[in-house]
Amino acid sequence: MTWEVGENLVKSILEKAPYAEGKVRRERRLEFKVPAERIREFLMIMKEHNFPLMLQITAVDWPKEGEIELVYHLMNIELGTHAMVKTRIPRDLDKAKMPTVRDLYPAAETYERDVHDFFGVYFEGNEKMEMPWILDDPEQGLYPHRKDFDMLGYVKKKYKILDRFDENKDRYVI
Amino acid sequence: MVDWRLFEPLFNWARKKSLWIVSFCTGCGGIEMPPLMTSRYDIERFGIIPDPSPRQYDLFLITGYVTPKTLKRIIITYEMAPDPKWVLAHGSCPLNGGIYWDSYNAIKHLDKYIPVDVFIAGCMPRPEAVLDGIHKLMEMIENGEADGWKRYKENYEWYRKNQEELLGEGWREKEARKWIPWLMDKKKEVKE
Ligand code: SF4
Numbered sequence: 001m002t003w004e005v006g007e008n009l010v011k012s013i014l015e016k017a018p019y020a021e022g023k024v025r026r027e028r029r030l031e032f033k034v035p036a037e038r039i040r041e042f043l044m045i046m047k048e049h050n051f052p053l054m055l056q057i058t059a060v061d062w063p064k065e066g067e068i069e070l071v072y073h074l075m076n077i078e079l080g081t082h083a084m085v086k087t088r089i090p091r092d093l094d095k096a097k098m099p100t101v102r103d104l105y106p107a108a109e110t111y112e113r114d115v116h117d118f119f120g121v122y123f124e125g126n127e128k129m130e131m132p133w134i135l136d137d138p139e140q141g142l143y144p145h146r147k148d149f150d151m152l153g154y155v156k157k158k159y160k161i162l163d164r165f166d167e168n169k170d171r172y173v174i
Numbered sequence: 175m176v177d178w179r180l181f182e183p184l185f186n187w188a189r190k191k192s193l194w195i196v197s198f199c200t201g202c203g204g205i206e207m208p209p210l211m212t213s214r215y216d217i218e219r220f221g222i223i224p225d226p227s228p229r230q231y232d233l234f235l236i237t238g239y240v241t242p243k244t245l246k247r248i249i250i251t252y253e254m255a256p257d258p259k260w261v262l263a264h265g266s267c268p269l270n271g272g273i274y275w276d277s278y279n280a281i282k283h284l285d286k287y288i289p290v291d292v293f294i295a296g297c298m299p300r301p302e303a304v305l306d307g308i309h310k311l312m313e314m315i316e317n318g319e320a321d322g323w324k325r326y327k328e329n330y331e332w333y334r335k336n337q338e339e340l341l342g343e344g345w346r347e348k349e350a351r352k353w354i355p356w357l358m359d360k361k362k363e364v365k366e
Pocket residue numbers: 201202203237238239264265266267268272273296297298299
């Protein structure tokens with residue numbers, strides 16, 4: 001069972017952006033994979049194809065592959081269609097850089113700052129990147145949502161509660 | 175010269191009958207407030223009204239988990255209030271961390287930082303449980319057991335030490351100054 005409207009939409013988008021991959025996941029869900037440096041181009045094309053709303057930018061950490069996957073969620077209101085634009089960038093702090101899309105989608109400012117706070121991806125061109133956001137000073141620069149962040153160790157150090165947790169899983173104190 | 179201590183039982187009775195609350199909706203418990211205030215559970219029949227200003231309240235509701243960042247605001251709001259003041263903490267998060275026991279950004283024991291008079295256990299306590307907690311607090315006010323504000327004064331050094339251990343020394347001033355560059359200079363630069 002295919003969703004014809006979506007297939008046509010994907011086809012016309014991919015015609016303009018041959019570097020991308022795209023498919024219809026199910027009814028009213030589209031998925032695209034784009035190389036990181038062409039994301040701005042691609043989002044401009046998406047905007048022309050009536051995706052005026054940015055819902056969220058999320059990040060997924062893949063430590064084994066050494067990559068962070070950024071997912072741009074876009075919405076087409078007329079068709080009620082949700083499109084995910086995925087892109088992968090290297091995970092190392094000095095290489096995890098992306099061009100900002102703030103001028104295309106103003107809502108992206110918030111989400112970019114979010115991803116910067118929690119995952120350490122730097123969005124070049126967003127001048128509010130250094131502005132304090134959700135995290136407080138002690139966590140700044142630790143990027144707590146990365147998979148290799150030692151949560152329990154940090155909690156023990158920060159809140160000075162050593163006796164409540166037992167590393168031995170048979171005897172959880174809590 | 176009148177010895178006002180003689181009137182203390184009368185005052186306590188009056189205090190318990192007119193609690194004004196500031197609910198600091200930090201966590202999930204904020205959503206239990208509307209049914210509590212409106213016609214279904216209607217806490218106004220106990221003389222409780224929500225109060226918008228921290229300068230006049232008697233009862234401070236902390237409804238859910240507290241992060242270090244909100245803890246700063248909680249401490250400031252608590253210290254702003256005039257003296258007989260009580261704190262009621264909802265849920266297991268302020269009690270011992272609850273389901274955020276291993277979270278880097280939720281404080282584990284609220285009563286290390288400000289004195290709490292009544293804890294309500296549960297995740298999330300239903301409005302009935304909150305009513306029960308308020309009822310308990312009223313009893314405690316009447317017989318003078320709810321003395322959190324006195325404890326805060328007597329043990330201020332201990333509370334202050336815990337606060338500074340977690341939030342860093344001089345956090346009040348630092349927090350206020352942190353935003354100045356972003357409010358003043360940088361804004362101009364962006365515009366140019
Ligand atoms: S105790 Fe449960 S309901 Fe209350 S703030 Fe914590 S997680 Fe939310």
